[in-house]
Amino acid sequence: MDNFTGEPQTSIAGLPVIIIGSGCTGLAIAHGLKKAGIPVIVFEKKPVVFSPGERDWNMGLHWGMPILKSLIRDSAVQALQSTQVDPNTPTKPFDTIKFLNGKTGEVITSVPSPDFHRLRRSKLRALLCKGLDIRWNKRLKDIVFGHDGSCVTAIFEDGEQMMGRLVVGADGSRSTVRESILGPDLAPPLRLPYASTFAQAKYTRQQALFLRSFHPLYIAAVHPDNMFAFFGLQDAPAINKPEDWTFFFYISWNSPFEQQVKEAKTYGNNERLAQVKSLSRGFTEPWKSAFEWVADDQPVWYFDMAVWDPSLLEHTWDTRNGRVTLAGDAAHPMTFQRGQGLNHSMADAAKLVEALTSEPNQIVAIQNSELEMKDRAGEEVRSSVANTTMLHDWNRVLESPLMKAGLQQNR
Known part of the structure; x- marks a missing residue:
């Protein structure tokens, strides 16, 4: 590692931007850079884009959708509909998310959700992988910075080395890049006293129609016993085959750290399911039946x-002379109840691409990009903590950012 702090001595022309992680953030950055004519290579620790049986989920994209569209090629924009949880139904220009009293089923409020897309992560990533140089099965081992202050080399566990002009850590909430540049004491996320268990399941035709009758895409609930719940669609490949639909749902609750540690030592899948099934029995529909109907080994x-x-x-x-930065969950993991993570990740991607294409001095470009990102996303991280705290406190629910601001960007 070097300690260079002066101006770059060697030209970076022709060197690629190295992106660590092929999540939605890294892929969006790669597309934006490619459109701008900047060489870029993505390195991913997994062997393929999506393996059978791998965990999948869906994400909300609303104010970040125009940003994503600006980064990717036109053919990918046209194909975005195919990545939605219900690819057969276009997104409504305006909709609302109902929030129920989780115990009684009474509607507490309806939050506006204009142009609210629910995207399957696996399908969105598969779409965004097209047309990019992606190196699979590459787990980052180290980052070495050239002594002249102009280049950086990513070293992988299989021995491969790649020299570039910049390393972008887009490798998720447990980022290896973040730990590399900050160390094991500062890099770990701050744990909160809340926990959640998620499930995905298919049902019989009659059961699926019943569950989806509450809303075709999503519904949420706040329980007087200080719990929060979400229920939504994960995949509906055919309109007329409800038995093939997959639903995605969870309950979250207050969980002291001591309890989290104790459960981590003794709970497996069946215990986690039994725990959340027990909580669901005090919920209104659709959560009560959704959990009741799944098998005990789901x-x-x-x-x-x-x-x-x-x-x-x-x-x-330290950006090491503008040669390393973070984006997406690697830069700002946040809680998920307000659905802002992917939107801010797309904003990160656009701001980074804009900085690298508009500012010839890479040191200044990274400084500018990070200054905006840290201010914007840092505020959202803090807001997400406040939101999660209030959603799990029945007496403060209506004060939460979700109830007050809905899905709007903080600014």
Whole structure:
């Protein structure tokens, strides 16, 4: 590692931008750079874009959709409809998300959700992988910075080395790049005293029609016992085959750290499912039946929530002369109840591409990009914590950013 702090001595012309991670953030950045004529290579630790049985989920994209469209090629824009949870039904220009009293079923409020897209992560990634130089099965081992201050080399566990002008860490909330530039003490996300268990399931035709009758795409609930729940569609490949529809749903609750540690040592899948099934029995429909109808060995996944605020002074990282930066969940993992993560990731991508294409001095470009990102996303991370806290406190639910601001961007 070098300690160079002066001006670059060697031309970076022709060197690629190295992106670590083929999530939606990294792929969006790669497309934006490619459109701008900047060489870019994506490195992904997994062997393929999506493996059978791999965990999949869906994401909300609303104010970030025009940003994504500006980064990708026209043919990909036209294909975005195919990545929606219901590819057969166009997104409504204006819709609302109903929030129920999770115990009684009474509607608490309806939050406006204009141009709200629910996208399957696996399908969106598969679409965005097209037309890019992606190197699979490449797990990052180290980042070495050239002594002249102009280049950087990514070293992978299989021995391959790639020299570039910039490394972009877009490798998720447990980012290897973030740990590399900040160290093991500052890089880990801040754990919160909340937990959630997610499920995906198919049902009989009659059951599926019943569950979807509450809303064709999504519905949420806040429970007086300080719990939050979401229910939505994950995949509807055919309109007339409800038995092939997959639903995606979860319950989240207060979970002290001591309880999280204890459960981590003793709980497997069946215990997690039994736990959330027990909670669901006190819920209104569709959660009550959705959990009741799944088999007792239904695969689920559990999250203890965590965040990382890039705007904190102690989280300031050295860009090493504008040669390393972070984006997306690698830069600002946040809680998910307000559905802002993917939107901010798209904003990160656009701002980084804009900075690299409009500012010839890469040091200044990265400074400008990070200054905007840290301010914008840092505010959203803090807002997400406040939102999650209030949604799990029945007496403060209506004060939460979700109830007050809906899905709007903080600014």
